[in-house]
Amino acid sequence: MTRYGYIRTSTKEQNADLQRIALVGARVTDIFIDEGVSGTLASRPDWDVLMRVLKEGDEVYVWKFDRIGRNTMNVLEAVKAITGKGATFHSLTERIDTSGPMGEAMLTIMAAFAQLERDTIAERTRAGLEAAKAKGKVGGRPSVVDAKKLTTIRSLVASGDHSRADIARMVGISPATLYRVIQTL
Template sequence: MATIGYARVSTREQNPDGQTDALEAAGCDKIFVEHASGALAKRPALTDALGYLREGDSLVVTKLDRLGRSVRNLKQIADELQQRGVGFRALSQGIDTTTPGGRLFFHMLAAIAEFEHDLIVERTHDGLAAARARGRKGGPKFKMTPTKIRQARAMYDEGAHTVQEIADTFGVSRPTIYRHLADHVERA
């Protein structure tokens, strides 16, 4: 049974020594160090650490936020570890999933996070339904009105203006002008 540490700092300029010292003091046999933002989906050192762990091992971090991008992501990692028979400890929070109390505390945090996510989704759906009931539609506002499209078409047909000049005139991008020119050709 090995105790594996994982330390993460967000940038190359940050120093992971405080984390690695705490992990060594906690008795970690091997420590994986990551220099990457927690928001990144790809974290090679974490992938290596998770791949290194075997049944009966424990993964140790100094704080929960060093491991996961979100509470939902933390729960996914903890569930994967539990399925593999690997323990998890967060030193600062006193979480140790190898004990019944530690598992309970961790799952309470995860349940609260999931509940919060579900409330956000529900409020979003309610807001969209209320907006639809008032006749509002989602999506971006059109920058080119039918009148502006006709004017842009006329400018283009004259041949005196480049597409970039037309786009600048209406304050839109060249692809927007091309899209409306193409729509006009398809309809004709």
């Protein structure tokens, strides 16, 4: 029996120390780390290696179960892959242990609530954006082309005396921005 740990961060900038400390405290013998890898990806380099070396009687520990997947289906499929090899899954934060039927049931319930939380946040974000749009607020980066620049661009393009590159330089915008503006004229 081997105790394996699995760490995943979504970006390279995220710090995995908290996960590592928790796994070392759980006395794992080998830790697999995927840094800068989305939890939605079915294939993750170190996760794939872990799945290849995993055998019956082994244990897989994670700091939180969302480290093995970003939604209910991802988490449940990952746990199924672990238990399908005769190994057990342990989530330290949620205190989930699939060595018994209660642990598996709790995992399913916890994963469902985590998915509900993510979906609720996404729904609130969409509602907030729609409310702002209804009030006339537009999200995103402010345009570099104000009304004055737009008038200048229109007259320079209409004159036909200047190249697109010259117009962009004269107005103080990139040629790519100029071409986008011209398409809307």
